[in-house]
Amino acid sequence: MSRSAPGLPENNLPLVALAARQIARITGFDLPPERRARLLEMGLTTGAQVQLIRFAPLGDPVEIEVRGYRLSLRKKEAAGIRVALP
Secondary structure, eight states: OOOOOTTOOTTSEEGGGSOTTOEEEEEEEOSOHHHHHHHHHTTOOTTOEEEEEEEOTTSOSEEEEETTEEEEEOHHHHHTEEEEOO
């Protein structure tokens, strides 16, 4: 099951639109260059497979898995990561 944000096609979703445990591939970023560079350094590159593990109880931050390790990102940062469903 996928939850698409209104007006966005299934192949261009923000990471936060995924359900828990859903897997997708990173297609791009809608973030300022300094934030994008930080995420790239952590392995969040275009084409990488990412899984949204869970949302914190109050919705922020979100836990993701990429390249075999887990990261916590602020919801605002995760919303700027564009993904496509397999």
